[in-house]
Every structure is written in C-alpha cells, then in structure tokens.
Amino acid sequence: MNTGIESKNSILRSALSEIFGDKMNLARIKFFGLFICTLCKVQTVCFEKLSVSFDSGVTVDSSLRRIQRYISNYLSDQI
Numbered sequence: 001m002n003t004g005i006e007s008k009n010s011i012l013r014s015a016l017s018e019i020f021g022d023k024m025n026l027a028r029i030k031f032f033g034l035f036i037c038t039l040c041k042v043q044t045v046c047f048e049k050l051s052v053s054f055d056s057g058v059t060v061d062s063s064l065r066r067i068q069r070y071i072s073n074y075l076s077d078q079i
Helices: 005-023 026-042 047-053 060-078
Strands: none
Touching: 005 026, 026 047, 026 060, 047 060
16 A cells, blocks of 8 residues: 555545535645645644645745635635
8 A cells, every 4th residue: 555645645635525525625625635744744833844844846935825825814714
C-alpha cells in the first residue's frame, strides 16, 4: 500500500468529497486535505510553519495567504 503524502492526501480528499459533497467546492476540499495533512505533520497551528510544510508546489507566501483567506473568509461564514 502506498503511504506517501500524495496517496494520503488523495484518500483524504475522496473522504472529504463524500462528507461535504455540494457544500464545498473542490478547491476548498483540496486545501482542507492539505491543511489536515500539514497539521498532522507539523503539529502546530502557527500559520507560517504550516505554510512551509504544504506539499502543494507553490511558494510559502502563497500558501500562507491561502491559509489566511480560508480561515478568515470561509470559516467565519460557517459559524
């Protein structure tokens, strides 16, 4: 069984797609999967450390802005 980060993220993405269905778009589901994997790896909620650990192939600054946008916009809409 493949236990690489890509495999774990794709399995998590599939599970999240089933859970959220039409309530969350695919881009947010992919981000949420990366976010969960990174939280498990880094074991912190410091956004800067999380953005460094994202395995998404984009710059650290882009990942940091993505985290900040998600937390400020999306989560506040759900509360």
